[in-house]
Amino acid sequence: xxxxxxxDPALIEARIGSxxxxxxxxxxxxxxxxxxxxxxxLTQFGVNITELEPDSATALRHWHSHEDEFVYVLDGEVTxxxxxxxxxxxxxxxxxxxxxxxxxxxxxxRSGKPATILEVGSRxxxxxxxYPDVDLHCKPNRYKDPKFTRKDGTPx
Numbered sequence: 001x002x003x004x005x006x007x008d009p010a011l012i013e014a015r016i017g018s019x020x021x022x023x024x025x026x027x028x029x030x031x032x033x034x035x036x037x038x039x040x041x042l043t044q045f046g047v048n049i050t051e052l053e054p055d056s057a058t059a060l061r062h063w064h065s066h067e068d069e070f071v072y073v074l075d076g077e078v079t080x081x082x083x084x085x086x087x088x089x090x091x092x093x094x095x096x097x098x099x100x101x102x103x104x105x106x107x108x109x110r111s112g113k114p115a116t117i118l119e120v121g122s123r124x125x126x127x128x129x130x131y132p133d134v135d136l137h138c139k140p141n142r143y144k145d146p147k148f149t150r151k152d153g154t155p156x
Contacts, residue, residue: 005040009049012039018059021148021156024136030056030109033119043143048119052078052109058119061104062131062138066124069097071107076115079108083132099124104132 002008014032018025030053037047050058058071061081071080072094080087080095082105089095089107097105099122109115129138139147149155 007036007040009034009036012036014051019146019148020060020136024060024134027057027060027108030054031058044123046119046121046123049074050117050119052076052107052115052117054109054112054114056109058107058117060131060136061106061133062129063097063102063104064099064121065126065128065130066099067122067127068099069105069122070120071095072118072120074116074118076109076113077111078115078117079110081106081108099127102130102132104130 012034014034016029016032018028018031020028032051032053034049035046036049037043037045052058073089073091075091077088077090080089083103095105097103107117123143125141125143127142128140129142131137135150137149137151137153139149147155
């Protein structure tokens with residue numbers, strides 16, 4: 001058995017789905033996320049191993065006001081969806097999304113087989129999640145007190 005600061009990700013319980021309010025949570029129902037940095041007590045950046053079942057997504061298409069985000073395909077085939085259209089990513093490929101760039105993105109599993117990605121992101125309390133395709137907005141301070149609202153600010 002490993003001792004801190006080492007960690008075996010296989011021992012971390014995955015969080016299934018997302019915190020999106022209904023009906024927006026449907027596309028992420030097949031997502032299993034293991035939050036590595038949280039398990040290690042790290043707070044300045046986030047690293048997750050995310051498994052996607054077929055026909056599931058990491059998130060709704062979104063962009064961050066302040067956070068940088070990076071994804072690396074560990075296994076399988078996924079589809080990166082951005083304003084520029086879909087692109088297929090396979091094992092060893094990656095993508096990055098600078099904070100403040102208004103290019104909505106998500107990773108979808110359209111392959112018919114499970115896929116696994118590594119997600120890395122900065123954790124900036126000022127960050128807001130913006131969702132161009134749906135009436136959803138994530139308020140700042142989402143790591144301490146996540147709140148989703150409609151774009152006009154009314155809560156769900």
